[in-house]
Amino acid sequence: MSAQQGLVVRLILLERFGDIVANVGEIIFQNPNSLYHIAKSTKVPLGKVKEALSILIKHNLASFKLNVDGITAVYTLNIKNVFLMLRFPKFINLIKTKFDEEVEILVEEILLKGCLTGSEVILKATARLQENKNISVLIQQLKDKFASLVTAKYVIKLSTPTMKEEDLFALPNIDLKKLLIVLNGGSETLSDAGVYWTINFDRFHQDLRDQLIVNAVTNKFDENIGELMRILLQQMYVRTAPWVPSSNPVPILEVKEILKKRNTHSQLITHFEQYVNILEQDSTGIIRKVGEASGGSYQIEMKHIFNQLVWETIEHIVNEKFDSKASRIFRLVRSRHYIEPEQIQNLVMIPAKEAKRILYQLLEENFLVVNELKRSAPNLGPNKSFTLFHIRLDQIIRNIMELCYKSLYNIMTRRQHEKYLNKRLIDKKQRVDTITHGMRVQGISGDPVLDIEEMITPPETEILNRIGKMLQKLSLTELQIDDTMFSLEMYLMYD
Amino acid sequence: MSKSESESRENNEIESENRILELAKSKPNGISNNDIKTEISNIPPEVWTKTVNKLLKTGVLELFKDKGVLLYKYKDPSKKTEVKGSDNEEKIVYKIIEEAGNKGIWIRDIRFKSNLNMTQLNKVLKSLETKKFIKAVKSVAASKKKVYMLYNLEPDSSVTGGAWYQDQDFESEFVDILNQQCFRFLEGKRESAIKLGGGPLMCRNRSYVTTTDVHKFISELGISKVQLSVDDIESILYTVVLDNKAERTVNSNGEYLYRAIKPFLDPPGVVRTTCGICPIVDRCGDSGLINPKSCKYLTSWLND
Ligand code: SF4
Numbered sequence: 001m002s003a004q005q006g007l008v009v010r011l012i013l014l015e016r017f018g019d020i021v022a023n024v025g026e027i028i029f030q031n032p033n034s035l036y037h038i039a040k041s042t043k044v045p046l047g048k049v050k051e052a053l054s055i056l057i058k059h060n061l062a063s064f065k066l067n068v069d070g071i072t073a074v075y076t077l078n079i080k081n082v083f084l085m086l087r088f089p090k091f092i093n094l095i096k097t098k099f100d101e102e103v104e105i106l107v108e109e110i111l112l113k114g115c116l117t118g119s120e121v122i123l124k125a126t127a128r129l130q131e132n133k134n135i136s137v138l139i140q141q142l143k144d145k146f147a148s149l150v151t152a153k154y155v156i157k158l159s160t161p162t163m164k165e166e167d168l169f170a171l172p173n174i175d176l177k178k179l180l181i182v183l184n185g186g187s188e189t190l191s192d193a194g195v196y197w198t199i200n201f202d203r204f205h206q207d208l209r210d211q212l213i214v215n216a217v218t219n220k221f222d223e224n225i226g227e228l229m230r231i232l233l234q235q236m237y238v239r240t241a242p243w244v245p246s247s248n249p250v251p252i253l254e255v256k257e258i259l260k261k262r263n264t265h266s267q268l269i270t271h272f273e274q275y276v277n278i279l280e281q282d283s284t285g286i287i288r289k290v291g292e293a294s295g296g297s298y299q300i301e302m303k304h305i306f307n308q309l310v311w312e313t314i315e316h317i318v319n320e321k322f323d324s325k326a327s328r329i330f331r332l333v334r335s336r337h338y339i340e341p342e343q344i345q346n347l348v349m350i351p352a353k354e355a356k357r358i359l360y361q362l363l364e365e366n367f368l369v370v371n372e373l374k375r376s377a378p379n380l381g382p383n384k385s386f387t388l389f390h391i392r393l394d395q396i397i398r399n400i401m402e403l404c405y406k407s408l409y410n411i412m413t414r415r416q417h418e419k420y421l422n423k424r425l426i427d428k429k430q431r432v433d434t435i436t437h438g439m440r441v442q443g444i445s446g447d448p449v450l451d452i453e454e455m456i457t458p459p460e461t462e463i464l465n466r467i468g469k470m471l472q473k474l475s476l477t478e479l480q481i482d483d484t485m486f487s488l489e490m491y492l493m494y495d
Numbered sequence: 496m497s498k499s500e501s502e503s504r505e506n507n508e509i510e511s512e513n514r515i516l517e518l519a520k521s522k523p524n525g526i527s528n529n530d531i532k533t534e535i536s537n538i539p540p541e542v543w544t545k546t547v548n549k550l551l552k553t554g555v556l557e558l559f560k561d562k563g564v565l566l567y568k569y570k571d572p573s574k575k576t577e578v579k580g581s582d583n584e585e586k587i588v589y590k591i592i593e594e595a596g597n598k599g600i601w602i603r604d605i606r607f608k609s610n611l612n613m614t615q616l617n618k619v620l621k622s623l624e625t626k627k628f629i630k631a632v633k634s635v636a637a638s639k640k641k642v643y644m645l646y647n648l649e650p651d652s653s654v655t656g657g658a659w660y661q662d663q664d665f666e667s668e669f670v671d672i673l674n675q676q677c678f679r680f681l682e683g684k685r686e687s688a689i690k691l692g693g694g695p696l697m698c699r700n701r702s703y704v705t706t707t708d709v710h711k712f713i714s715e716l717g718i719s720k721v722q723l724s725v726d727d728i729e730s731i732l733y734t735v736v737l738d739n740k741a742e743r744t745v746n747s748n749g750e751y752l753y754r755a756i757k758p759f760l761d762p763p764g765v766v767r768t769t770c771g772i773c774p775i776v777d778r779c780g781d782s783g784l785i786n787p788k789s790c791k792y793l794t795s796w797l798n799d
Contacts, residue, residue: 216760219759220756220757220758221757224695267695274694274696277696278695278696278699283742283744308759309759309760312739312758312759315739316760316761316762316763317762317763317765317766319762320771320772321766321772327738328734328737331737331738331739335737347733347734348734348737349659349674351664351667354667400765403765403770403776406770406776406779407765407768407771410779410787410793411768411787413781413788414788414790414793414797417787470797473797477768480763480765480768481765481771483764484763484764484765487763
């Protein structure tokens, strides 16, 4: 928890839920607090604080427990979940590619509300999809799709302490007849009232993690090995819990069979054994052969993979922040663990002066640390001490996390500022759009619509385009910074 | 030029060198241009003048003037140069420097060994230097220190720094170019291995090269003024490995093998913004002159 992190948390809450929730969130970010204290420190009326807290709790952004006095509740902010909101676009995208647009809408609705009952999700999705469709067919489809989301564990039942493990993914009883009544304006108690569902982030993270690995392997080797890795990971789940550092052995013939059946990568099938060899022999140790029986079986070394990826991430950062000479030095220190400055100069082939300058920079920004070693036998020769350079990975990761928070904060601040500067124009555009949309719905077209549209002058359109691009770039960057945070989180998870 | 012509020219040159050396050896007091002309009249002047120049350069002949006439004198390289016309002190200092060989010796150590005081020693050194018996060479080990050695010696690479130093300066551009060329060679190997086809294993194995292969490639490129050794190339290749552009393995003969590789990842998102690489990020805040709302770095990045 750092101050910088707090600033980002505040901004995220502010963008999604407004001022009051952001203020309340800020207070409980700093310290878990009781309702009374929150109201006092935020100077927000008690009623509003209650509202804000209920929003936070509904989105699983805050939790509460009984205070030591045994009467009041203490509220805590779930910081991790606040940051997860930055990742929502990725979750939605993932579902869209894995399922289809209708499933995407189901997920979107749950993300939007934090948690919903199965019937509520279907009602909301139906409202968005009903145009030109037979309602009773649609709700049947949506019910099935919701069920497949539950089976694949992308959504999870909001748990109470007494709930059993196996109940978390038990399908709800959704009565479509009652749903139809509600849809037609009637009132009816829905069959699954009170059974709330929320997004199972853990499941999404498994997918994002696997995607990251497959992409990395594809980059380094080729499409074929990427596909091999993908199927290996897929088969990993058959006999391994999702987050163990080193998987249980996967029989390689099983992988081969699957590839043969799919028949998408002919090269990979023809030279299957060779590709497996290449992946196994690579110095980074992604998979490890553990059994010879029936063609051999392999462990996937998750912890190892993320160790490798996080190092490469940091090397890239050194490279971009300083230059290629600095990353050369950094890699040398990494490979030698402890190394003297003279040795560094000789091996990296950089002029002594420059090497010194770079070493100093890396030290100053904490990418390297110095260990002084006193010579143990002082009577031998001049009493000299050794200077050894060294890397403290945990420290660097902490610093990079901070850098991510800071960059995120700056980028988000800038995005809001650009919006604010052009607020008048953006609002005008929105008004015009609403009006013209309304006219089209009423069947009006031609000149009257054009007249309204022309209220936005060409120079204004140009500015709007420019701003649009800018905002897009800023949003994309936020997602990319989150990517970096994700790989660091994965490393820490296995560490 | 036809082949026979160039051959005869070469023969001419060899003959000219032998004849001039013979002549010079026979006349220890020196030979003049006229002597050469009359003695080896069958060799054209443009050839023997070239020979003389070459011999002067290599120090086999010495040039001096006697009564307005230029004379060339033979200098026996095998015979130790006598420190003629020197006093005892010069002889002692000369001997100390001679012992130091091509690694040279620091003035402090000469003083220590010769027991001369600084003024004396400086005078002696200066005199020996003007007579071209010794020379001072700057050492790369310590930037301001000079070492002394005999005039005709080629300084040891520990003094000059080897191929990577030109007058004591590290030639970092040269090293950079070699680094790029070595990588280019590895990358070319990898690409041609892919083109050749065959199974993936064969493809991988074909993309490995030995240091000798790279050495040959670099020598043939002719980008280096100095002769680079295989070890020199080995050092360069290691920098390519450190740049994460190549990997190194050992073959069954204990020889290093190199291969171009690709990274797992693209540069991470956080350094694709200006803030991730900003040198003044620590001074950037909400209030104050440096802030994300008005930051010029961000502005120009946004307008890119
Ligand atoms: S906003 Fe500008 S000054 Fe601040 S960290 Fe980013 S690039 Fe640097």
